[in-house]
Amino acid sequence: xxxxxxxxxxxxxxxxPQRGAYDRETVYRxxxxxxxxxxxxxxxxxxxxxxxxxxRIGDAIYFHGSAASRMLRSLxxxxxxxxxVTHTDGIVLARSVFNHSMNYRSVVALGQATIVEAPxxxxxxxxxxxxxxxxxxxxxxxxxxxxxxxxxxxxxxxLTEVSAKVRVGPPEDxxxxxxxxxxxxVIPLRIVADAPIRDERCDPGIPLPEYVACYRA
Amino acid sequence: xxxxxxxxxxxxxxxxPQRGAYDRETVYRxxxxxxxxxxxxxxxxxxxxxxxxxxRIGDAIYFHGSAASRMLRSLxxxxxxxxxVTHTDGIVLARSVFNHSMNYRSVVALGQATIVEAPxxxxxxxxxxxxxxxxxxxxxxxxxxxxxxxxxxxxxxxLTEVSAKVRVGPPEDxxxxxxxxxxxxVIPLRIVADAPIRDERCDPGIPLPEYVACYRA
Numbered sequence: 001x002x003x004x005x006x007x008x009x010x011x012x013x014x015x016x017p018q019r020g021a022y023d024r025e026t027v028y029r030x031x032x033x034x035x036x037x038x039x040x041x042x043x044x045x046x047x048x049x050x051x052x053x054x055x056r057i058g059d060a061i062y063f064h065g066s067a068a069s070r071m072l073r074s075l076x077x078x079x080x081x082x083x084x085v086t087h088t089d090g091i092v093l094a095r096s097v098f099n100h101s102m103n104y105r106s107v108v109a110l111g112q113a114t115i116v117e118a119p120x121x122x123x124x125x126x127x128x129x130x131x132x133x134x135x136x137x138x139x140x141x142x143x144x145x146x147x148x149x150x151x152x153x154x155x156x157x158x159l160t161e162v163s164a165k166v167r168v169g170p171p172e173d174x175x176x177x178x179x180x181x182x183x184x185x186v187i188p189l190r191i192v193a194d195a196p197i198r199d200e201r202c203d204p205g206i207p208l209p210e211y212v213a214c215y216r217a
Numbered sequence: 218x219x220x221x222x223x224x225x226x227x228x229x230x231x232x233x234p235q236r237g238a239y240d241r242e243t244v245y246r247x248x249x250x251x252x253x254x255x256x257x258x259x260x261x262x263x264x265x266x267x268x269x270x271x272x273r274i275g276d277a278i279y280f281h282g283s284a285a286s287r288m289l290r291s292l293x294x295x296x297x298x299x300x301x302v303t304h305t306d307g308i309v310l311a312r313s314v315f316n317h318s319m320n321y322r323s324v325v326a327l328g329q330a331t332i333v334e335a336p337x338x339x340x341x342x343x344x345x346x347x348x349x350x351x352x353x354x355x356x357x358x359x360x361x362x363x364x365x366x367x368x369x370x371x372x373x374x375x376l377t378e379v380s381a382k383v384r385v386g387p388p389e390d391x392x393x394x395x396x397x398x399x400x401x402x403v404i405p406l407r408i409v410a411d412a413p414i415r416d417e418r419c420d421p422g423i424p425l426p427e428y429v430a431c432y433r434a
Contacts, residue, residue: 010263036305036319040257040266046227049257049266049301051323084266088253091410093429097347097358098365102253106268130314134404141314142397148315170416180359183426184419187351188411189434193308199387199401206400212310217406 010110011163021164030107030164031056031085035133039063040082041113054083055128056159061109062116062125065153081113083157091187094171095180103167103186110161116154119146125154136211191217227327228380238381247324247381248273248302252350256280257299258330271300272345273376278326279333279342282370298330300374308404311388312397320384320403327378333371336363342371353428408434 004023005011013020021027037054040047054063061083090103116122123144130138144152171184196212198204221240222228230237238244254271257264271280278300307320333339340361347355361369388401413429415421 035308036303036321038255038257038266038301038303040255040264040299042259042262042264045259046297046327047257047259047264047299048327049255049299049325051301051303051321053319080263082257082264082266084255084268086253086255086268088408091252091350091432093351093354093358095359096361096365097343097355098361098369100347100350100354100358102270102350104253104268108266110263110265126314130317133308133317133319134310137310137317138314141310141317141399142312142394144313144315148313152315170414170418177359178418181420181423182358183423183429184416185429186414186416187429187432188414189408190411191305191406192409194405194407197387197403197405199403201387201395202401203398206398209400212400212402212404215308215404 005159005162007163008161011108011161013163013165016165016167019165019167021166022162026164026166027107027159027162028056030087030105031061032132033087034085037061037063037083037085040084041079053129053133054085055125055132057124057128059159061157061159062128063155063157064129065115065155078112078114081111081157083109088189089168090189092167092171093184093186095173095177095182095184099171099173099177101167101171103169105164105166107162107164109157109159111157113155113157116156119149122149122152122154125156126152134211134215136209140209140211193217222376222379224380225378228325228378230380230382233382233384236382236384238383239379243381243383244324244376244379245273247304247322248278249349250304251302254278254280254300254302257301258296270346270350271302272342272349274341274345276376278374278376279345280372280374281346282332282372295329295331298328298374300326305406306385307406309384309388310401310403312390312394312399312401316388316390316394318384318388320386322381322383324379324381326374326376328374330372330374333373336366339366339369339371342373343369351428351432353426357426357428410434
């Protein structure tokens with residue numbers, strides 16, 4: 001397997017091309033860190049963008065198809081989709097309003113999504129979702145039964161046309177602006193997990209699992 | 218002005234309809250809390266979903282058009298777009314794998330985006346972007362000059378067809394599963410800001426502004 005995806009006319013980063021990345025390591029890391037993706041598809045000429053859970057297995061992304069029920073109804077299998085994952089890492093305060101920005105890492109994947117039919121592949125995708133939400137959860141929770149597996153609609157998007165875009169570092173101001181007496185820098189942002197909240201209907205005798213207590217976003 | 222948006226066939230929440238909300242207060246609050254939206258549009262039959270900065274002014278959303286340069290090139294003005302904002306508030310750990318979920322708040326807005334041409338409106342939108350990124354920043358930073366205003370591509374999407382979807386609270390398990398000896402509950406997630414990082418090229422004599430020091434995401 002090649003170390004990089006080949007940029008196409010549709011995935012090559014046009015604006016700020018120095019921020020583009022196509023290597024699998026960067027793409028995988030961004031995808032594997034996120035919990036929610038935004039899936040785009042069209043129905044009757046209208047684009048829709050729906051947030052949904054996803055997971056990567058190798059060079060395929062699996063995502064919950066129920067979120068794309070409009071797409072499934074309208075287009076059936078083989079629908080063109082765009083799946084985007086974005087992490088916002090910081091607020092970039094430049095001296096000029098014009099150069100204000102965000103530090104971010106995003107992946108955009110284009111292609112045709114197909115419905116996963118095979119029960120074994122569905123189960124594997126569900127396992128990946130669950131382990132992505134919270135490592136070690138899969139073996140602790142009640143496994144899906146046949147009826148649930150049937151009711152679960154999962155789509156697969158092969159990772160073929162894909163690019164990442166990454167902005168890191170300090171603001172980039174126009175040369176004369178560096179002399180201005182304006183504070184400039186970055187406010188880093190990150191997602192944190194607060195203390196777990198036990199379901200009121202969860203028996204207090206059931207201990208908080210280590211993998212829940214230790215979770216860090 | 219009505220207190221609620223009227224759901225259409227395209228915006229009415231079909232799956233888990235009890236999570237749907239159409240009142241302006243809920244929609245505005247979700248939009249005003251976010252920093253980055255995901256804009257969806259189609260070009261040559263392929264959907265694209267691009268993260269970009271945005272701000273709401275009344276019943277219009279302004280967003281950076283450079284992110285949609287493919288759209289502008291392909292479709293010009295009056296392009297059908299979908300603009301989605303999502304906050305992920307928690308990981309929902311149910312007893313069954315099947316009922317695992319996320320707590321989230323999202324807004325989906327559909328419509329036709331148009332390019333903002335009037336300099337005054339552009340300036341107002343830039344001010345809204347900047348103040349949304351960081352309140353009080355606008356008056357502190359160097360204001361846009363005429364050249365920068367011209368170089369800024371901003372799109373406006375009127376808020377007409379819009380809906381929110383909100384999931385809060387504990388897991389919802391099937392009745393028999395509540396008897397299982399499995400820990401269940403929610404891990405709350407939130408975005409935090411870390412200590413600001415001064416640009417190395419920022420004179421240490423320039424004090425850290427109060428509005429930067431006090432920033433909370």
